[in-house]
Amino acid sequence: MSERPSTPPRATRSAGKLPPNPLTPEQIRRMEEARLKAKAAAQAAQSAKPTAPPPVAGTKRAFSSINSSNTPANSRNAATASPAKHDQNGFTQPPSNDLIQPAKNFGRSEYIEYDFSKMMDTKGGFLSTTDDPHNRAMRSGRGREEEKPENMTLAEWERERIRRKLRENRLGPYEPGISILDAVDGKYEEDDALLAAAEADGVEFKGKYGDGKRDVKGKCRECNSLEIDHKWQDVFFISVCGACKDKLPDKYSLLTKTEAREDYLLTDPELKDPDLLPHLERPNPHKTNWNNMQLFLRLQVEHYAFSAAKWGSPEALDVEYEKRQKIAKERKEKKFRTKLNDLKKRTRVEAYKRQRLGDGGGEFGDRIRGFGDRHEHEWGRSVVDGETGMTRKRCEECGMEVEELEF
Ligand SMILES: [Zn+2]
Ligand SMILES: [Zn+2]
Known part of the structure; x- marks a missing residue:
């Protein structure tokens, strides 16, 4: 064995799971020396400490009896007080304190970006729904799908919204095409047969809503035009064109839920049943974060309200x-x-x-005087003062006089 310490072989840092490099004899010798030295120091410290007397009830314990660590009293480094960790080679690692972490560096991101399309003026400032997801004041009546997706620009989103609106109302590119086949009166055949049968019985043809109109899907029930409102066809299952809607408000105006309830005395369950009375939803014109407005078709509301099922x-x-x-x-x-x-x-x-x-006593109409009553003046006849032209009157009870100018 040579006296010169030899350089240990290079640590390979491949997987980190390889067996540790074997210790050199020199390292082992130094470790053993250090261990023995530490042991001797610890024993010396132990023997130097006065042996604590057995605790007596009611007396204060000595600090040394509760302080189990053998940290020297003159130690200024608190980190050494914690038990030192040894790595696989037996070396003490620098003390680490997991509890204390450096503050996160806010300066790292240059600025905080706010997406104003997602923010809401709460009258107390602009707030983002991501900051305060449970705030009801910020919940708009529109659904979640109305929020702009992250990967869209505002212009793209605007175009998308117009597209959605057209699709919803079945207008523009979403309006179904008119086919010549629709114009063929074949669809009437069934109705015609019913009509003929009804006339044969001497009964007037009433139609679905009792107004004598024939309901054929895709054809205006008033003027047979094919340019019907497809939104209405989808919602109310009724085919009517825009012109006839405007022409006949008695049938085709829309009623709010309140009107249907108060003017036709319909109940909430009836108005909630879409099979009985379908309704169109529109955003509330008064406040966007209120519930959607529910609009009912007057023809359908009246047909139900005047039917035998309701008022007759x-x-x-x-x-x-x-x-x-x-x-x-x-x-x-x-x-x-x-x-x-x-x-x-x-x-x-x-x-x-x-x-x-x-x-005590007192007739009806007598003034009843009680303790603590306020005095009310009983004015006597007013007398006109000849010099000043004022009228003077005097209280019968307390003698107070007032002057007034009478006109
Ligand atoms: Zn029409
Ligand atoms: Zn008086």
Whole structure:
């Protein structure tokens, strides 16, 4: 064995799982020396410490008895107090403190980007829905799909939205083509047969909605035009053209949910049933983050409301309406009467109290004077003063005089 320490072979850093380099004899010798030295130092420190007396109840323990570490009292490096870790070669690693981490460097990103299309003016400043996903004030009535996807520019998104709107309303490139085949009256054959049968029975043809119009899909039920509103066809299952819609508001105007409920006395479950009464949804014109407006077709609402399933006839609806108005009025009157009676009762109690405080007795109409009552002047006849032209009147009870100018 030579005295000169030899250079250990190079560590191969391939997988990191290779067996550690074998220790050189020199390393082993130094480790052993260090171990023995440390052991001796620890034993010396242990023997130098006064042996702690057995703890006596009620007395303060010595600090050394609770401080188990053998850190020298003059140590200024707290990191050495933690048990030193040894790597596979037995060397002590530099102390690390996992709890204390350097602050993240905010300066690394140059600026924070805000996407204003996703932000909402909450009147307390612009807030992003990603910052505050549970804030109801920022939830718009429009659904999630109305948000601009990340990878789109604003111009692209605008075009996409127009495209979606056209598709939804089946307009522009999404309007179904008109085929010559649709114009063939073959579709009427079934209806014609029914019509003939009905006329033979002496019954007037009523049609689906009782207005004598024939409903053929794809054809305006009023003027037989093929240029129908396809949105309405999809939602209301009714074929009507734009011109006829404008011409006949009695049939084809749209009613809000409130109108349908209050004017036709329909209930919420009835209005919620899309099979019974389909409705068109529109964003609320008053506030975009309110619920969508629900619009019902007047023809369908009236057909249902006047049908035997509901009120039977417009007259019956009027009767019901009157009845409800009467009930509401009676309820209001009853409430007023209860209030009035309550007031009367309270007044009677008050009068009784006053009577007990007063001189006793007293006829109806007499003023009842009680303790702590405010004095009300009893003005006598007013006298005109000849010099000034003022009228003067005097309180009968307290003698106070006032002058007034009468006109
Ligand atoms: Zn028409
Ligand atoms: Zn007076």
